[in-house]
Amino acid sequence: DAGVIQSPRHEVTEMGQEVTLRCKPISGHNSLFWYRQTMMRGLELLIYFNNNVPIDDSGMPEDRFSAKMPNASFSTLKIQPSEPRDSAVYFCASSWTSGNEQFFGPGTRLTVL
Amino acid sequence: GQQVMQIPQYQHVQEGEDFTTYCNSSTTLSNIQWYKQRPGGHPVFLIQLVKSGEVKKQKRLTFQFGEAKKNSSLHITATQTTDVGTYFCAGPGSARQLTFGSGTQLTVLP
Numbered sequence: 001d002a003g004v005i006q007s008p009r010h011e012v013t014e015m016g017q018e019v020t021l022r023c024k025p026i027s028g029h030n031s032l033f034w035y036r037q038t039m040m041r042g043l044e045l046l047i048y049f050n051n052n053v054p055i056d057d058s059g060m061p062e063d064r065f066s067a068k069m070p071n072a073s074f075s076t077l078k079i080q081p082s083e084p085r086d087s088a089v090y091f092c093a094s095s096w097t098s099g100n101e102q103f104f105g106p107g108t109r110l111t112v113l
Numbered sequence: 114g115q116q117v118m119q120i121p122q123y124q125h126v127q128e129g130e131d132f133t134t135y136c137n138s139s140t141t142l143s144n145i146q147w148y149k150q151r152p153g154g155h156p157v158f159l160i161q162l163v164k165s166g167e168v169k170k171q172k173r174l175t176f177q178f179g180e181a182k183k184n185s186s187l188h189i190t191a192t193q194t195t196d197v198g199t200y201f202c203a204g205p206g207s208a209r210q211l212t213f214g215s216g217t218q219l220t221v222l223p
Binding site for chain 1: 143144146154155156157158161201205210211212213215216
């Protein structure tokens with residue numbers, strides 16, 4: 001298995017632009033998680049899905065952030081409009097079920113100028 | 114809500130010295146997991162502890178789960194430069210997601 005796949009690996013954009021991050025979880029995993037990591041705030045859970053259904057989105061910073069999981073093999077995290085304070089590494093992770101060990105993707109390093 | 118605290122935040126050791134990081138939860142945990150993140154990398158699962166007082170070893174790494182299942186520790190014996198990275202503990206939250214600690218960043222000086 002290729003593991004969790006994220007794209008793009010790096011994204012540089014200007015303030016106000018829309019950013020879409022993509023994730024393909026490990027096949028057969030039922031839970032998918034989006035995290036944001038910064039030096040100041042550490043590793044923060046943004047949202048997680050169970051069987052493609054959003055279960056907890058309390059970590060989503062504000063309405064500019066949205067996440068979807070249209071099927072078991074694909075999820076997106078969208079930021080619209082982006083702001084410089086959104087600059088961070090965004091990780092996607094998946095697991096067999098929530099609470100089990102999580103497998104992280106390589107992350108997307110986002111820079112908003 | 115649940116909080117998972119880790120200390121220390123940073124630790125510098127000379128190669129060959131031992132290292133310990135501690136994890137404390139505000140609530141009783143059904144299990145605790147440990148992850149390692151190398152610089153520039155992503156968190157990688159190391160181990161899960163489930164039983165009260167459980168101790169598990171992986172080569173030079175010793176993991177312990179407290180009797181009250183509210184704290185845990187990771188001890189590395191005779192650190193090597195390959196041990197460099199940030200070590201996170203994580204416990205199940207109220208909605209069965211994982212709550213990660215703030216991590217301990219380990220630097221090993223050659």
